Amino acid sequence: MTFPMEREAVMIDMTESPTTRSSPAVTIESLSKLYLTKSGQPVSALSDVSLTVESAQTLAILGPSGCGKSTLLRVLAGLDKAHRGHVRWAEAPAGHADGRLRTATVFQQDSTLPWLTVADNVALGLTRLRLPRKDVRARVEEYTALVGLDAFRSAYPHELSGGMKQRVSIARALAARPALLLMDEPLAALDAQTRIVMQAELTRIWRTISSTVVYVTHDIEEAITLADRVIVMTARPGRIRSDRRVEIARVDAAGEPLSPLQVRADPGFGALALDLWADLAEPDDTQREDA
Amino acid sequence: MSTDAHARRTALPPASAPDDDAVYQHALRARRRRTVYRISLGVAVPLALILLWEAAGALGVMDTRFIPRPSTVVAEMADGFVNGTLAAELAEHGAASLLRLAPGFLLGAFAGLVMGLLMGVFDAVKFGFGPVISATFPIPKVAIYPLLIVLFGIGDLSIVLAVAIGVFYMVCVNTMSGVVYSNPVYRDVATAFQIPKRIEYLKIVLPGALPSIMAGIRLGLGVSLIVLVATEFVGAQAGMGYYIWTSWQTLNITAMFSGLVVISLFGVLSTWLLDVIEVRLIPWSRL
Numbered sequence: 001m002t003f004p005m006e007r008e009a010v011m012i013d014m015t016e017s018p019t020t021r022s023s024p025a026v027t028i029e030s031l032s033k034l035y036l037t038k039s040g041q042p043v044s045a046l047s048d049v050s051l052t053v054e055s056a057q058t059l060a061i062l063g064p065s066g067c068g069k070s071t072l073l074r075v076l077a078g079l080d081k082a083h084r085g086h087v088r089w090a091e092a093p094a095g096h097a098d099g100r101l102r103t104a105t106v107f108q109q110d111s112t113l114p115w116l117t118v119a120d121n122v123a124l125g126l127t128r129l130r131l132p133r134k135d136v137r138a139r140v141e142e143y144t145a146l147v148g149l150d151a152f153r154s155a156y157p158h159e160l161s162g163g164m165k166q167r168v169s170i171a172r173a174l175a176a177r178p179a180l181l182l183m184d185e186p187l188a189a190l191d192a193q194t195r196i197v198m199q200a201e202l203t204r205i206w207r208t209i210s211s212t213v214v215y216v217t218h219d220i221e222e223a224i225t226l227a228d229r230v231i232v233m234t235a236r237p238g239r240i241r242s243d244r245r246v247e248i249a250r251v252d253a254a255g256e257p258l259s260p261l262q263v264r265a266d267p268g269f270g271a272l273a274l275d276l277w278a279d280l281a282e283p284d285d286t287q288r289e290d291a
Numbered sequence: 292m293s294t295d296a297h298a299r300r301t302a303l304p305p306a307s308a309p310d311d312d313a314v315y316q317h318a319l320r321a322r323r324r325r326t327v328y329r330i331s332l333g334v335a336v337p338l339a340l341i342l343l344w345e346a347a348g349a350l351g352v353m354d355t356r357f358i359p360r361p362s363t364v365v366a367e368m369a370d371g372f373v374n375g376t377l378a379a380e381l382a383e384h385g386a387a388s389l390l391r392l393a394p395g396f397l398l399g400a401f402a403g404l405v406m407g408l409l410m411g412v413f414d415a416v417k418f419g420f421g422p423v424i425s426a427t428f429p430i431p432k433v434a435i436y437p438l439l440i441v442l443f444g445i446g447d448l449s450i451v452l453a454v455a456i457g458v459f460y461m462v463c464v465n466t467m468s469g470v471v472y473s474n475p476v477y478r479d480v481a482t483a484f485q486i487p488k489r490i491e492y493l494k495i496v497l498p499g500a501l502p503s504i505m506a507g508i509r510l511g512l513g514v515s516l517i518v519l520v521a522t523e524f525v526g527a528q529a530g531m532g533y534y535i536w537t538s539w540q541t542l543n544i545t546a547m548f549s550g551l552v553v554i555s556l557f558g559v560l561s562t563w564l565l566d567v568i569e570v571r572l573i574p575w576s577r578l
């Protein structure tokens with residue numbers, strides 16, 4: 001499998017982890033998940049899904065509601081342990097000696113804890129790492145600043161807007177320096193304007209931290225704007241329909257990141273959006289063949 | 292006052308001064324008018340009810356031998372306080388009741404909190420004790436009092452335990468549902484960030500259940516007063532329940548009403564205390 005070079009400019013920034021680009025960060029092998037309805041009927045959420053996420057890659061999972069994309073993310077996050085199939089991580093759990101969590105998650109809904117300040121919310125995500133107090137403070141300062149909340153460290157979540165609360169969640173996830181950053185429709189609850197601003201923010205932040213990202217969304221444009229690779233899933237049963245690379249420049253000639261609106265102006269953007277639309281709309285042939 | 296305290300607690304950048312002073316003044320006036328409206332109705336309605344009572348007595352609709360007019364009650368109470376007899380009686384019986392209420396309430400609330408948290412957190416405890424708790428919950432706690440007398444004899448211990456049992460159920464059931472029904476995303480955060488269990492319980496589970504725990508404690512307070520007075524009616528030689536009951540039997544109506552006033556003061560003061568605690572403990576739920 002060839003690996004496109006569109007993140008060339010980004011790779012230059014990744015002085016921290018100059019690992020090989022196409023090494024897998026996590027491999028999912030024939031993952032299946034059933035839910036039981038109240039009456040005991042089985043509903044298939046994921047059916048035999050296999051997927052490899054490569055290091056330093058931003059992977060968007062796109063699909064209608066009920067296609068199992070959130071279930072897939074919850075399995076990766078360790079929130080769903082009752083499934084069939086294997087999840088193989090590239091790195092064995094290192095006992096957190098390197099000061100990183102394997103995964104950290106940004107949830108769709110507001111997941112800030114209302115009884116903790118912004119700083120304490122971010123610090124809470126670091127408790128497993130058992131860092132010295134001053135390292136915790138340093139990380140809290142670094143990542144609240146990164147998401148633009150330096151002035152609000154001692155504010156409580158109820159004093160913040162929806163977009164700012166989501167920034168707190170993002171800072172909390174980033175501060176754990178996860179090997180794999182998981183985001184479950186993190187911008188879905190925000191208004192359209194804030195969403196564009198946050199998309200630009202995410203692009204900027206990902207350039208800085210060079211983490212591997214799995215990003216669940218139902219928004220085609222958001223997927224193309226943010227991701228290197230887009231996977232389309234279909235519902236009932238949850239399966240991977242298509243797997244496409246995004247070949248759109250995210251930086252200009254000078255290496256400066258383009259805004260989400262500039263990215264959308266790329267001629268390749270519309271074409272890819274149409275392809276993804278087709279993937280999403282196409283009736284499920286596989287299902288008919290099965291029957 | 293609350294905005295000042297608020298500003299000190301947080302580092303929110305100060306709000307910009309209102310641009311349009313006239314609009315600001317108008318908003319202030321509207322709020323003030325509403326406050327005046329609220330307070331004047333809150334005073335006027337009880338006053339009207341007392342007047343109605345007074346009128347019923349004065350017009351002979353009510354037999355003043357049993358239900359004296361409020362003016363008579365207040366005048367006799369004032370007498371009793373001036374010559375000290377009523378004050379001394381109330382202090383004696385009030386103290387006796389308080390010495391049963393406080394330990395019973397604290398014991399029941401603490402046990403209920405621990406059991407509720409255990410049931411909320413551990414399925415085994417919930418599955419094991421849930422049916423027992425649900426089956427015994429609907430029993431009026433006063434009805435357990437004879438059993439307690441059989442076990443512990445007539446005396447303070449039985450009353451304290453009856454109060455504790457009444458409080459226990461309210462706090463236990465509300466704490467458990469506070470843990471079980473708090474926003475599931477809080478527990479997801481704990482799992483997703485592999486937060487150590489001890490920190491999860493202290494910093495996520497307990498605060499998340501606090502609003503419900505406080506509701507349970509409020510309900511428990513109401514139950515504790517009911518159980519206290521009811522058990523003192525029959526099982527004590529001192530205390531507000533005993534005092535109210537003997538006042539009625541000797542047709543000392545003023546003393547009876549004084550007892551009711553003291554009991555309602557217990558309720559008002561402890562509710563106020565809980566309000567103060569709640570604002571400190573769960574500032575986020577009041578906004």
